[in-house]
Amino acid sequence: MPDVGDLVTARLTVAPADGTTTATLLVTRPDGTTVAPVTTGADGGATWTAPVVYTLAGLWRLTWTVTGTGAGVEREVVSVAPPPGPTAGVRVYATTTDLANYLRAAPPLDSDQLLEAASRMLDSRVLRWCRYDVDSDGLPTDLTVAAAISRAVCAQVAWWGEIGDSTGAAGVGYGSVSIGSVNLGRSVTTVSGDDSAARQIAPQVWDELQDAALHDLLIIGGVSSGGCW
Incomplete structure (x- = not known):
């Protein structure tokens, strides 16, 4: 399980795939905002990656949309933990x-x-x-x-x-x-x-x-x- 602040590489494998295969990623944050990171294809369109930085604790939804050969939609839900240590802004009387x-x-x-x-x-x-x-x-x-x-x-x-x-x-x-x-x-x-x-x-x-x-x-x-x- 990733923590807030982690930079991960989201990965998608497409089969079958060829030169017409294209994959895009839409990331929905826990607060409902979205971001579309740049995706990179490899292995003739069979492998796609994109960088994702988890900035909030909660559930992140990753939606891959594939066009061309292997077209389809793949969804993944990632649970992100808050950063280790005390919660910022909370009064704690002991260490x-x-x-x-x-x-x-x-x-x-x-x-x-x-x-x-x-x-x-x-x-x-x-x-x-x-x-x-x-x-x-x-x-x-x-x-x-x-x-x-x-x-x-x-x-x-x-x-x-x-x-x-x-x-x-x-x-x-x-x-x-x-x-x-x-x-x-x-x-x-x-x-x-x-x-x-x-x-x-x-x-x-x-x-x-x-x-x-x-x-x-x-x-x-x-x-x-x-x-x-």
Whole structure:
């Protein structure tokens, strides 16, 4: 699967083909805009190539139109992943280095996504009740506060690692499923939404935000507090 920014060579093989064979390519981007890259023929019209730069994440549709011998239309859908690393413009309170140091172990390969998800979760369910000085990106300016929130985010990611779930999907089960002539069944306790362990704030998050060093730095409701509740 290509990533955003990849330059690839789209390729089409035509059979039968001869000197009358011509192939053109129309590329439809995920946002609906189109581009027609220059195509190059080889092998007497049997092979056609064109450069394609994937500039957006999503589904790209490649439509080859062949005229002359071998005439026809060939379509291909390519799924393009966003670039590796944090999502641009998204506020994340901890880095993968912070997470590795917190875990005292190598972080998981999807650490960027986990830290982003944990930051959003704490933003909406914990930090929205806190008052502290921030910069133009919404990040805490006080180093003590920044370090505590970073540890809290890492604690949430560590919690997800302990329970083996970061979305709550593990709490959704099935009673019976039929696949063709095969019937599968199991007894499960199904939970959803905030009932799932993955959707709970990790206990260690609260511990990190109750550090005595945060006294007078994290404030809610105009009252100095060692936490955000």
